[in-house]
Amino acid sequence: MVDRRTLQRPKGTRDFLPDVMAVRRHIERAWAAASIRHGYDEIDGPTFEHLDLYTIKSGDGIVSELFSFTRAGGDDKYAMRPEFTPTLARMAAAQGRSLSVPTKWFAMPTLFRAERPQRGRLREHNQWNVDCIGLEGPEADAEVIAVAVTALRLLGLTEADVRVRISHRGAAAAMLSSLGVHDDAMADAFALVDRREKLPPDVFREQAKATGLSDEAVDSLNALGGMRMPATEPPSAIAAALELPESSVAALTALAEALDQRGLLPFCDWDLGIVRGLAYYTGTVWEIHDIAGDERAIAGGGRYDQLVSLFGGPDMPACGFGMGDVVLGLLLQDKGLLCEDMVSLPRPDVFLVSSGSEAAEARLTPLATQLRDGGLHVRHTHKATRNVGKQLREASAHRARNVVILGDELTSGEVVLKSLDSGDQRTVPLGDLLVTLGRGSD
């Protein structure tokens, strides 16, 4: 007897039954379409890599959160990929100087992490990655944001549903410096800003002071972290609110221009509370959230100019983002954007019904084959019943567009063609069927 547990889905994984699979393809179509229309080419890599590839960028701490393994009888350590960026960086670095500028790639990898699942985070998920390598400056940052927003709009989301929260590490550092944060405390300050919303105010203050900041500096840190306003406001307004020179937000001002040219400002907020994993972002950092901020980030990205060189390649600037399917799926579900009209399984063009006569039975499979060879989506019952009513019911359940009834009319070489949407039906010669159906007959 097989152990009961063996037959259960592993923790944090999903079974994609047809209706769920249709949602997955619906999302992937939007991702691919948005990428392609902005000039990005699809890539993929192995689903597992050398374990050490993942410690280059993230350190040894990450190992406990990976699914890792060795080959039976082997010593090499591997890990299921928890993110795509190391693979991408490895691939880019391997091209070296021959990498064209810019290199614009996207991928839709399945990723794995050995954590306890919770809302919006599973052990196995699909994540869209978009990266632009070789371009400096705000144009590339704005472009990848445009790719992300395009996909969300294709899925039916608007600026009333989602917001792109944008910050810039250089600008934030300049501002913190002006506010009295010393360079050697900068990393701690960023970490505090990142956690600010999760911490009670008094705990935040206590931890901030522990890094050696004055009361005034803590106030400034708090003010900076809480600074959020629509991107339709100029970044200079942030500087003014914090009593800082306009030059400190120069990077955001340049980005604003690039976003405006793409019509993105209505989707965006300036939000200096956005930090994102301290490790490797070097400039613009941004996240996309549902407007209420109830869910985890839908997407996160930014600029990481050291990435390619970190993985042994030439010095090349780069920016990009990742967007997971789990949080996005939850949001689409909540917004009613996954109803049958928008996401549906392919509809059969025709459902063949046999009345059960000898002639009809003999004709059924050859006709199905002929229509399928003609490119049509054809189904028929696999049950024993030849009750026409039952077969029509099954055709409806499969959401077939048309039914063809093989019955007494066969004696004159004809069949009944019925539209299940309108209910209309007529008699047509067998020989005309493919042409009639192929025209998208109703």
Place this chain on the structure above:
RNA sequence: GCGACCGUAGCUCAGUUGGUUAGAGCACCUGGUUGUGGUCCAGGAUGUCGCGGGUUCGAGUCCCGUCGGUCGCCCCA
């Protein structure tokens, strides 16, 4: 790794201070209708009450353990 809550039919759930034979809706199957679907009506099948132990005359109900799920914390690539 830590914490909270939840496990009853395929699905969503009800089940009274512990009490006899565990229920409903949806879905499914059959018939009304042997050549016309979606609606309707009638009927039918369906359970290791997650699993193991304990308390009790008696446990779906209480206790302990365990497995699973959900949601947080840590972490977040």
